[in-house]
Amino acid sequence: MNVLEVENLSIMFGGLKAVDNFNIVVKKGELVGLIGPNGAGKTTIFNLLTGVYVPNEGSIKLNNVNIINVKPSQIVMLGSSRTFQNIRLFKNMTVLDNIKVAYHNEMDYGIFASIFKTKKFKDEEERANRVALELLRVFSLEAFSDEIAKNLPYGKQRKLEIARALATNSKLLLLDEPAAGMNPQETKELMETIRLIKDQFKVSILLIEHDMKLVMGICERIVVIDYGKIIAKGTPEEIRKNKNVIKAYLGE
Amino acid sequence: MKKIKYKPLKISSKYGILRIVIAILATFFILNFLINFGILSRYYSTILVFICVFIIMATSLNIATGFLGQLVLGHAGFMAIGAYTAALTAIALKEIITNDLLLFVISALAAVVTTAIAGLLVGTPALRLRGDYLGIMTLGFGEIVKVIITNLHITGGAQGLTGIPRIMTFPIAFWTTVIIVAIIYLFMNSRHGRAILSIREDEIASESVGINITKYKIIGFVLASLFGGVGGAMYAFQIGYLAPATFGFIKSVEIFVIVVLGGMGSLSGAIMAAIFLTYLPEALREFEKYRLLLYSILLITTMLFRPQGLMGTKEFSLTKALNKVIRSFVYVYNKFVSFFNKLFQKESEY
Numbered sequence: 001m002n003v004l005e006v007e008n009l010s011i012m013f014g015g016l017k018a019v020d021n022f023n024i025v026v027k028k029g030e031l032v033g034l035i036g037p038n039g040a041g042k043t044t045i046f047n048l049l050t051g052v053y054v055p056n057e058g059s060i061k062l063n064n065v066n067i068i069n070v071k072p073s074q075i076v077m078l079g080s081s082r083t084f085q086n087i088r089l090f091k092n093m094t095v096l097d098n099i100k101v102a103y104h105n106e107m108d109y110g111i112f113a114s115i116f117k118t119k120k121f122k123d124e125e126e127r128a129n130r131v132a133l134e135l136l137r138v139f140s141l142e143a144f145s146d147e148i149a150k151n152l153p154y155g156k157q158r159k160l161e162i163a164r165a166l167a168t169n170s171k172l173l174l175l176d177e178p179a180a181g182m183n184p185q186e187t188k189e190l191m192e193t194i195r196l197i198k199d200q201f202k203v204s205i206l207l208i209e210h211d212m213k214l215v216m217g218i219c220e221r222i223v224v225i226d227y228g229k230i231i232a233k234g235t236p237e238e239i240r241k242n243k244n245v246i247k248a249y250l251g252e
Numbered sequence: 253m254k255k256i257k258y259k260p261l262k263i264s265s266k267y268g269i270l271r272i273v274i275a276i277l278a279t280f281f282i283l284n285f286l287i288n289f290g291i292l293s294r295y296y297s298t299i300l301v302f303i304c305v306f307i308i309m310a311t312s313l314n315i316a317t318g319f320l321g322q323l324v325l326g327h328a329g330f331m332a333i334g335a336y337t338a339a340l341t342a343i344a345l346k347e348i349i350t351n352d353l354l355l356f357v358i359s360a361l362a363a364v365v366t367t368a369i370a371g372l373l374v375g376t377p378a379l380r381l382r383g384d385y386l387g388i389m390t391l392g393f394g395e396i397v398k399v400i401i402t403n404l405h406i407t408g409g410a411q412g413l414t415g416i417p418r419i420m421t422f423p424i425a426f427w428t429t430v431i432i433v434a435i436i437y438l439f440m441n442s443r444h445g446r447a448i449l450s451i452r453e454d455e456i457a458s459e460s461v462g463i464n465i466t467k468y469k470i471i472g473f474v475l476a477s478l479f480g481g482v483g484g485a486m487y488a489f490q491i492g493y494l495a496p497a498t499f500g501f502i503k504s505v506e507i508f509v510i511v512v513l514g515g516m517g518s519l520s521g522a523i524m525a526a527i528f529l530t531y532l533p534e535a536l537r538e539f540e541k542y543r544l545l546l547y548s549i550l551l552i553t554t555m556l557f558r559p560q561g562l563m564g565t566k567e568f569s570l571t572k573a574l575n576k577v578i579r580s581f582v583y584v585y586n587k588f589v590s591f592f593n594k595l596f597q598k599e600s601e602y
Contacts, residue, residue: 114442
């Protein structure tokens with residue numbers, strides 16, 4: 001089953017075609033890498049997939065539902081969530097609350113229930129706490145659950161952001177440069193974590209990354225783009241040898 | 253002499269709610285006793301009601317400004333709408349309903365309805381603006397309300413509205429305030445409150461985890477305005493006379509200052525600042541000439557030394573406050589001890 005199907009996706013910024021005829025299919029449980037030189041349009045593609053931009057042409061189907069012109073918050077409810085290139089946590093909230101905000105739509109009680117502290121409110125909050133703590137345990141962050149998010153070290157902030165994206169209960173994770181700014185040790189840890197969540201939560205992952213070691217190490221398929229166009233597709237082995245890719249990265 | 257070590261005090265939060273309830277009841281009974289037995293004069297009981305009004309105004313503005321993170325400079329506009337609606341309702345009904353409490357509840361509910369509608373009207377276009385632009389828009393709203401009230405017949409125009417029954421008593425004001433602050437507190441500690449906080453922290457991230465930003469911004473605006481309306485209603489019934497000039501820009505700024513001074517996003521901070529800033533001008537009455545000067549100097553120094561406000565975004569906690577006292581005591585004691593030790597050492601050297 002295909003979690004994500006993108007066909008002929010294009011967007012123009014003024015006269016610039018930032019994404020040109022982009023196609024991708026992500027199957028259930030697959031880990032796909034999206035790479036390309038700086039300014040190739042990778043993050044633009046993420047913004048199209050999450051509904052921040054509306055494409056000029058093409059179609060995006062998430063779990064067989066068309067998500068063009070759907071609001072970003074609703075796309076999340078349809079089953080895809082993302083992380084950001086420059087970490088965007090809720091800085092002044094606790095680690096636990098960061099996760100619980102993402103669990104918002106999985107909870108079901110109204111404003112009056114929260115004011116009167118009904119049984120439903122208590123049950124739902126307790127469930128949210130349990131789920132959030134479990135999730136933090138997977139990322140070995142449970143010791144920091146009461147910490148204010150901005151006080152976490154950089155690597156842990158990255159992890160928390162991934163945990164938060166997972167808390168929305170989505171089936172497709174879009175990770176935008178998760179290893180950016182990490183040292184080799186942290187990157188290695190991150191690779192383990194990504195593998196772990198893929199198996200444990202049965203999610204598909206689409207990943208933008210510059211760290212070739214990470215991309216080549218964990219991705220099953222890789223798509224390479226340059227100037228908004230796909231220049232190569234295939235397994236890490238094939239990509240490594242592809243002439244177009246070498247040209248795009250190193251020049252002729 | 254020996255130095256002592258600082259050990260943080262731990263109070264179990266098991267009976268936290270009970271403690272708060274007891275504290276509220278104690279405050280009420282002591283103040284009510286003092287008023288009933290004439291120890292606190294009418295002048296002071298009036299100040300107490302005004303403190304309640306400003307606690308409501310500040311905590312309600314805190315929803316929009318402190319928690320939702322939107323700059324609102326027209327809160328007095330909502331206060332005016334609430335005050336006039338409640339006053340007109342009460343004037344119309346005062347012959348039929350003789351029970352003061354019932355009359356207050358009905359007129360306050362009328363105020364809630366009109367201010368909620370006004371909040372919706374302001375909140376919807378405000379979704380497109382942020383920061384300074386939103387501030388200017390809400391400032392404009394406040395002025396529009398004032399001008400409309402000045403030019404209507406039913407509101408008594410610029411001459412003001414008279415004949416409002418003065419049904420506000422300290423117990424009504426106190427319990428209304430307690431109920432509203434409790435509602436805001438409980439709301440902020442639910443999934444809805446967290447959604448509102450997340451919008452303040454990072455709108456884009458909030459949307460990316462599935463929060464409907466439009467919905468929660470409107471909820472935030474409407475809640476802020478309708479509670480502000482209740483504050484206005486209380487004000488009207490205390491003073492018994494309404495003039496549009498009261499609800500100008502200056503009033504909005506006064507409320508805003510309370511929120512900033514207390515700490516954006518802290519209910520307990522807003523309450524403390526409301527008590528302080530309502531009482532301060534009264535306490536400074538003796539220095540009539542320098543009153544405004546002292547007021548401004550106080551504000552400037554507070555902002556210089558505590559730019560995040562009294563409480564920042566945190567809430568008041570007895571444990572933390574006690575720990576701070578103990579820690580500073582231990583610190584002073586240790587300094588004292590080391591000073592004496594040095595003194596004795598020097599003497600023995602000679």
